[in-house]
Amino acid sequence: GDSVTQMEGPVTLSEEAFLTINCTYTATGYPSLFWYVQYPGEGLQLLLKATKADDKGSNKGFEATYRKETTSFHLEKGSVQVSDSAVYFCALRGTNFGNEKLTFGTGTRLTIIP
């Protein structure tokens, strides 16, 4: 079945550092890929998405590129801020009609220190 493997955390970085959180997936066909963010005490918010190979999703300075050849969707940000501290989840959605469920990775807790 579908699965998502995500870089284990926690990750601690200094403000303005470069961030990469690795995500690889296993799925049949061409799934859609997502990054969700969970701030402390809150629910999941969609951060960015990509629906086909070579698409780049971007939002709030974060980027991720759908790489079919390496089955990856790594999250990057050039200069992190304290407000980026949160848990980040990589997820995929299958391509079969009626199969709308999201399959999540384990989440990566990111802490940014001033």
Place this chain on the structure above:
Amino acid sequence: EPEVTQTPSHQVTQMGQEVILRCVPISNHLYFYWYRQILGQKVEFLVSFYNNEISEKSEIFDDQFSVERPDGSNFTLKIRSTKLEDSAMYFCASSAGFGYEQYFGPGTRLTVT
């Protein structure tokens, strides 16, 4: 901006009791979902609901679980006889249709004692 709401935010119950978690999806959405997140673990899919019936469910969603859309606005998850291992954050989500973004509610933290 429309949002998914969930009540209560925190529910404490004793083992063996029935609980009903409530969700109000975004009003024009057609697909509804429940996910759960046991503390420190990944978010897991429970069930999806479309056109007044379950469209998919996971292995977790056994006979102790049921979902219902009792009226035009609410979407509920019922656990008939709670177990300690049901303690988790339960998230409701909705989407406008196939292939559309899923919007998540803030979650209900269920604590079974």
